[in-house]
Amino acid sequence: MLAAFVALVFLTGGGSRDDVASLVILRPACAFFAAYALTAARPGDFARLRVPILLLVALGGWMILQLIPLPHGLWSALPGRAAIAANDQLAGLGEIWRPISLAPSKTMNALGSLIVPITALMLYAIQAEDDRRRLLPVFLIVATVSALFSLGQYAMGSGPLYLYRMTNIGEAVGLFANRNHNAVFLATTLLIAAWLLTDLHRLRTGVNSAKPILYAAAALLVIAILLINRSRAGLLIGLLAIGLGVALYLTGLRRGSDAHAQQLSPLRWLPIAGVIGVSALGAAALFANSGSFDRLVSLSVAEELRAQVLPQIIQMAKDHWVFGTGFGSFEYVYRSYETSQFLREEYLNNAHDDWLQWIIEGGLPAILIALGFMGWLAGVVLGHWRARLTNLPRTQMAAMALGVLLLLLLASALDYPLRVPSMMLYAVLMVAFLADTPEPAVKIKRRSGGGRA
Numbered sequence: 001m002l003a004a005f006v007a008l009v010f011l012t013g014g015g016s017r018d019d020v021a022s023l024v025i026l027r028p029a030c031a032f033f034a035a036y037a038l039t040a041a042r043p044g045d046f047a048r049l050r051v052p053i054l055l056l057v058a059l060g061g062w063m064i065l066q067l068i069p070l071p072h073g074l075w076s077a078l079p080g081r082a083a084i085a086a087n088d089q090l091a092g093l094g095e096i097w098r099p100i101s102l103a104p105s106k107t108m109n110a111l112g113s114l115i116v117p118i119t120a121l122m123l124y125a126i127q128a129e130d131d132r133r134r135l136l137p138v139f140l141i142v143a144t145v146s147a148l149f150s151l152g153q154y155a156m157g158s159g160p161l162y163l164y165r166m167t168n169i170g171e172a173v174g175l176f177a178n179r180n181h182n183a184v185f186l187a188t189t190l191l192i193a194a195w196l197l198t199d200l201h202r203l204r205t206g207v208n209s210a211k212p213i214l215y216a217a218a219a220l221l222v223i224a225i226l227l228i229n230r231s232r233a234g235l236l237i238g239l240l241a242i243g244l245g246v247a248l249y250l251t252g253l254r255r256g257s258d259a260h261a262q263q264l265s266p267l268r269w270l271p272i273a274g275v276i277g278v279s280a281l282g283a284a285a286l287f288a289n290s291g292s293f294d295r296l297v298s299l300s301v302a303e304e305l306r307a308q309v310l311p312q313i314i315q316m317a318k319d320h321w322v323f324g325t326g327f328g329s330f331e332y333v334y335r336s337y338e339t340s341q342f343l344r345e346e347y348l349n350n351a352h353d354d355w356l357q358w359i360i361e362g363g364l365p366a367i368l369i370a371l372g373f374m375g376w377l378a379g380v381v382l383g384h385w386r387a388r389l390t391n392l393p394r395t396q397m398a399a400m401a402l403g404v405l406l407l408l409l410l411a412s413a414l415d416y417p418l419r420v421p422s423m424m425l426y427a428v429l430m431v432a433f434l435a436d437t438p439e440p441a442v443k444i445k446r447r448s449g450g451g452r453a
Contacts, residue, residue: 331350
């Protein structure tokens with residue numbers, strides 16, 4: 001059931017806009033899946049995920065409070081409201097009540113978007129151990145599908161492979177509307193591929209199996225798409241994911257259960273060496289024609305609009321850090337800070353720094369929710385660290401999930417990937433893996449003898 005939900009979200013939830021037509025399918029379907037999770041849950045199923053669920057509920061509660069109209073005297077005293085209050089007087093509207101949110105319809109959409117991560121946590125909580133473990137190959141399959149879509153989009157330039165009306169036509173966007181979001185997702189799955197290869201090595205199931213070849217092939221396809229995607233964020237996250245993946249794989253080599261069998265065995269290095277070697281060759285071949293390389297060396301980051309308006313965005317955060325402007329309202333609030341020199345055909349619908357936008361839209365309550373999450377996350381990570389000597393494979397799985405989550409949070413400082421429903425799902429399931437890590441599969445030992453007594 002969880003795999004079907006993941007497929008549904010990635011097929012219909014790849015855009016961050018509130019006018020994406022597929023949302024009329026996605027959100028009612030989420031309600032159905034949530035109802036199923038509630039009816040199928042057993043006592044105690046939600047216990048280990050209680051904190052993430054409660055934090056999401058608290059976030060939703062603050063969004064609801066941002067939508068409640070306040071008396072004119074109280075509302076007009078909030079930062080940034082005086083000019084609107086003056087316009088109300090000029091228009092003869094009088095002292096009308098208004099909510100904290102300066103774009104209530106956008107805040108309502110943000111509130112509705114929370115149904116995706118909450119449903120994902122509920123479904124994860126009711127899954128059996130085997131089903132939870134199978135979720136990681138599912139993400140790699142989704143990445144492969146998105147990479148194949150990207151390849152077709154890059155070759156065709158336009159056509160039915162683009163799933164969204166507002167998208168980067170001619171770019172490799174995959175299952176997303178934005179090429180940067182596609183690149184970040186694909187890049188982080190390289191770490192999942194590394195863990196899957198590490199687990200195969202631990203179980204000794206890769207010798208007579210096609211899985212190592214399939215996992216390595218998926219990783220190579222992802223790397224190739226990153227090189228033609230022209231996303232700086234994707235390339236950065238991809239390099240970090242490869243580095244973390246290599247470290248994870250080497251840790252598995254050194255600390256496996258049969259240490260004497262691992263020494264000086266060059267075959268154990270083939271999967272990771274193949275990925276690194278072929279990706280290096282691919283980089284050398286593709287960089288000559290790749291827009292990513294041209295964009296990196298010929299354009300200064302300061303020349304881009306998002307870098308030029310950073311001072312205004314920082315000022316917005318300073319002005320609205322207490323109560324916020326309402327989730328989803330950035331596009332409208334920014335217009336009051338936009339100067340004439342930045343007026344152009346392109347417009348800024350997000351800050352492209354979700355850490356700052358979180359402060360601007362959510363204010364102090366949102367900051368406290370984020371700090372609460374970080375404190376809880378630190379406690380969970382500390383618990384895994386203390387248990388590393390007694391259950392290393394489980395700790396490695398948790399480390400992989402933590403690595404993916406940290407990479408997504410890093411990418412959020414450069415863009416807004418976690419405002420996309422499918423990326424919300426992806427991130428929150430990594431949180432679930434950390435909070436309630438499934439026990440790794442147990443190696444099945446072969447019988448030494450096979451005759452009857």
